């Protein structure tokens with residue numbers, strides 16, 4: 237694919253679960269490179285990823301994935317052949333070894349020739365750093381290792397589109413760093429869509445960021461543009477600012493505030509987390525469902 241290739245084009249995607257509106261009309265375009273999908277709990281991120289991955293159809297809206305129409309059977313097949321999808325719960329069979337699990341996925345991906353399939357399984361396990369764990373039962377792997385195993389399965393066959401739902405959950409800082417290196421490499425020449433709660437990850441890794449809140453896109457642009465939304469809205473002082481959107485005491489002993497600064501405030505450079513706070517309904521962002 238060339239750098240300007242559009243991998244996903246969505247227009248007015250809507251989906252309801254009973255009385256809950258998960259997606260209220262989402263339009264977006266995804267190109268080559270890594271796109272981060274940010275949003276509070278319940279914003280609709282997983283639902284959007286599942287629709288793009290052809291796991292569920294939308295109630296309404298148009299979608300084109302890798303040039304195919306997922307509404308048709310042949311379209312879904314065409315997408316699935318070129319897609320790598322890491323869901324939040326990949327459904328590991330606990331008694332499988334790491335190798336057996338990825339091999340199983342490779343068979344589902346139509347890699348029928350045993351020798352080349354096994355070579356591909358070894359390749360993706362090495363790519364995610366699980367070479368040494370190949371023969372270990374999945375149930376004995378740590379949470380971070382299982383995440384990497386899920387990623388290995390998603391990488392089978394070298395997909396053109398990678399959809400990853402909170403892939404760094406359970407990883408320690410070193411694993412996260414390795415994962416970033418890997419994803420940055422994977423984002424060269426293909427499209428990666430990554431849902432995450434880690435704004436730092438988005439800043440360090442993503443060329444594009446989409447913020448979803450209450451089933452709608454609140455922002456689509458670069459991480460720098462997201463941060464810039466909070467320009468002039470972040471300041472520091474020696475005491476708490478009760479009217480601010482967010483206000484906390486930092487390690488320096490000074491307070492950092494996001495919101496409407498008083499005249500003459502000591503302004504700070506905003507981060508993408510600050511820009512994010514400008515967009516989402518802070519009350520709902522703080523509410524963490526059980």
Ligand SMILES: Nc1ncnc2c1ncn2[C@@H]1O[C@H](COP(=O)(O)OP(=O)(O)OP(=O)(O)O)[C@@H](O)[C@H]1O
Pocket residue numbers: 253254256257258275276277278279280281282283284
């Ligand atoms: N199978 C389902 N049945 C009913 N409601 C659902 C179902 N799946 C999701 N929802 C609801 O749809 C909304 C969007 O959920 P979704 O999982 O897409 O959000 P999310 O942004 O991925 O959240 P999180 O960050 O917590 O993973 C939420 O209100 C959720 O409770």
